[in-house]
Amino acid sequence: MIRTLAAKILGMEELKKFEEILLPDERQKCFLSINSETGDYRQLTLKDFHLTAKSIELKEEVPDKVRSHFSTARNLLLYSWFYYPFNVTAQFLALFLFPMALPWDIL
Numbered sequence: 001m002i003r004t005l006a007a008k009i010l011g012m013e014e015l016k017k018f019e020e021i022l023l024p025d026e027r028q029k030c031f032l033s034i035n036s037e038t039g040d041y042r043q044l045t046l047k048d049f050h051l052t053a054k055s056i057e058l059k060e061e062v063p064d065k066v067r068s069h070f071s072t073a074r075n076l077l078l079y080s081w082f083y084y085p086f087n088v089t090a091q092f093l094a095l096f097l098f099p100m101a102l103p104w105d106i107l
Helices: 002-010 026-030 046-055 064-079 086-101
Strands: 032-034 041-043
Touching: 046 064, 064 086
Parallel strands: none
Antiparallel strands: 032 041
16 A cells, blocks of 8 residues: 555556556546647547557668567557556657668768
8 A cells, every 4th residue: 555655656657457457547538639620629549549650650661670660669659558658668769760760871
């Protein structure tokens, strides 16, 4: 009990309980999708996360090794629905891979 309370106060991450594995991370409730035409809003869904990850693509010229690691970043983005800190890891990996995806003939 004290450890759980400390985790909430200090923001420490803990292993999700087995029963909660397939539930969205509570922090996802802070994010909304807003329709710019109507002003209507709704909470994001797992499908939104999948559509976002699917929409981020690399050009065919990018080496397969980089494309494979980039797919890991996209999957981390998708699974951040369940565990929010995966979002940060996904962004870090994508930024790390960015220079490797650039064509070297532009230098």
